[in-house]
Amino acid sequence: MTVAGDVVLQVEDLHKSFGSTEVLKGIDLSVRRGERIAILGSSGSGKSTLLRCLNVLEMPTRGRLILDGEAVGKPAAGGATRYREAELNRLRARVGMVFQQFNLFPHMTALENVMEGPLSVLGRSRAEARRTAQRHLERVGLGGKADAHPARLSGGQQQRVAIARALAMDPEVLLFDEPTSSLDPELVGEVLGVINDLSEDGRTMLLVTHELGFAYHFATRILFLHEGRILEDGPPEQVLKSPREERTRRFLDRFTAFRF
Amino acid sequence: MPTIAMPELQFGEVFANIDLFLEACGLTLALWAVALAAGLSGGLLVGLARLSPRRWIAWPARGYVELFRNTPVLVQLIWFYYALPVLSGIQLPAFAAAALALSLNASAYCAEIYRGGIQSVAAGQWEAGRALGMGRLRLLRRIILPLAVRRMVPAFTNRAVELAKNTSVASIITVHELMYTARLFSSQNYIPMETFTVVAMIYFLLIYPFTLASYALERRFAAGRA
Numbered sequence: 001m002t003v004a005g006d007v008v009l010q011v012e013d014l015h016k017s018f019g020s021t022e023v024l025k026g027i028d029l030s031v032r033r034g035e036r037i038a039i040l041g042s043s044g045s046g047k048s049t050l051l052r053c054l055n056v057l058e059m060p061t062r063g064r065l066i067l068d069g070e071a072v073g074k075p076a077a078g079g080a081t082r083y084r085e086a087e088l089n090r091l092r093a094r095v096g097m098v099f100q101q102f103n104l105f106p107h108m109t110a111l112e113n114v115m116e117g118p119l120s121v122l123g124r125s126r127a128e129a130r131r132t133a134q135r136h137l138e139r140v141g142l143g144g145k146a147d148a149h150p151a152r153l154s155g156g157q158q159q160r161v162a163i164a165r166a167l168a169m170d171p172e173v174l175l176f177d178e179p180t181s182s183l184d185p186e187l188v189g190e191v192l193g194v195i196n197d198l199s200e201d202g203r204t205m206l207l208v209t210h211e212l213g214f215a216y217h218f219a220t221r222i223l224f225l226h227e228g229r230i231l232e233d234g235p236p237e238q239v240l241k242s243p244r245e246e247r248t249r250r251f252l253d254r255f256t257a258f259r260f
Numbered sequence: 261m262p263t264i265a266m267p268e269l270q271f272g273e274v275f276a277n278i279d280l281f282l283e284a285c286g287l288t289l290a291l292w293a294v295a296l297a298a299g300l301s302g303g304l305l306v307g308l309a310r311l312s313p314r315r316w317i318a319w320p321a322r323g324y325v326e327l328f329r330n331t332p333v334l335v336q337l338i339w340f341y342y343a344l345p346v347l348s349g350i351q352l353p354a355f356a357a358a359a360l361a362l363s364l365n366a367s368a369y370c371a372e373i374y375r376g377g378i379q380s381v382a383a384g385q386w387e388a389g390r391a392l393g394m395g396r397l398r399l400l401r402r403i404i405l406p407l408a409v410r411r412m413v414p415a416f417t418n419r420a421v422e423l424a425k426n427t428s429v430a431s432i433i434t435v436h437e438l439m440y441t442a443r444l445f446s447s448q449n450y451i452p453m454e455t456f457t458v459v460a461m462i463y464f465l466l467i468y469p470f471t472l473a474s475y476a477l478e479r480r481f482a483a484g485r486a
Contacts, residue, residue: 094393
């Protein structure tokens, strides 16, 4: 059963090291269905790494990942977990991701990009994949660009196609890894607008971002990461306006240093 | 001052027997086609093996590539024709020995082209495919190889042209291809300069259309990207 409010994704004692550098130092997190979580933190805090561990694009060094009540991977020696490729593919088909650099397939048109997942992973027919892909392109306002290759699209348009591509898999959880960080400032708005419109679906979303204003309006919950740990976790109102931790306050102050 | 007598060129003699050379083109083309097809397909397998994170797959593949790239193709041919029967008791017909040696040689070179091409595809493409839930093989087939092959066309063309000329080495082990026919004809008629000039022209006419076709392919890919 998929009931709004039950736990859809859970991580326990998640650690991730790159060589001798420990980036995540024990993350415990329960994500309830329908939550929209914005993950904040300065660069190097581990926020992108955390997001990438949630669909195992990064292999966690230690810890457990539970999707819909089912643990992913088999426990191995030393608290590590062994993952099989087939299992990870099934997981990733249910946990979508939108990247900072869009990563559209350059040899395919916008429509073909959006069709690819349903076609080759979900085994949909070409006609059906085409129909849903067109619908998703229209949803992100690009119904007229179906036949354009990524090179012919602006950064904002490319990112919207990437969002449509992720949506086409109808994922239970959708991850956004700094989706506007590589866009020209005037293109940020259109992408954030599209992401905001997804709120009405009630889909579970996690968003790593530096757009504090957007996080405030979009998120139902905000995490503040610092040096590989969750330092603050609460509703936007509380975390952004009356943070408990000194570190959070200092981080927020840097964003509000210049006003007019 | 002594004058050097210039021999008269006898191209007429060569052209009178041009059918001999044209017939020999058949075997040259056959060798080329076999070795190129084997090189393109075998090279893909070896190239993928080279990229495997598993050492027991990657290392033998590397050993194979190094062995065939760092020894003369002439020696490889002689080896398959003369040494293999001694070691294994299998005596391959000359054409088969030449085709086998050239195929293995081409596979080694093509493997490196595939490896470089696949590695040149941005990591983000792998990630985007994996994030959709695509398995490694499907990702290779749908995303990585189509992108990589576009970049590999010039390198493959280069290899294929080289290979076409390398088929001439098969004359050493008596495959009656173009170069064998040329050597025989020139020694029988004592007109090496005329013979080999005409043969060079024939090689050019065989290979150049292929080069033109590959340019056209490059242009098509370039247009598709925009």
